Amino acid sequence: MARETRGKAAELLTVREVLDELGGISRRTFYRWRELRLAPACIRLPNGELRVRRDVFDHWLDERAEGAAR
Template sequence: MSPTLMDELLSVAEICTELKISRRTFYRWRELHIGPEAIKLPNGEIRVLRSTFANWLAKFQERAA
């Protein structure tokens, strides 16, 4: 799945809610380079494209199969 102009940008809070993880876990995964690829906005906030998040999750689904 490739990003499109209409691809939804998810906030850290939305990612954490969807995965049922803490913000600390999300940022730790970023430090370890194991979390989904993110975009840092000019105001410093982090966003993740919905398509990037879906592709990242799919990698784990394939491993479990």
């Protein structure tokens, strides 16, 4: 079970996968959120592409749930 959890946490999502999970928001919106520091933290690969760790993305979503405790 721990290995499965680590594997999910280590999963890297592409920007396209993040956009799809957010209901198909535009790439432009995502990059605007990055400029405003509202997007989930990203990893820049040596080839310049961005990835978002699954656990970071899930936590980012949880923080934005309506009625979330502050």
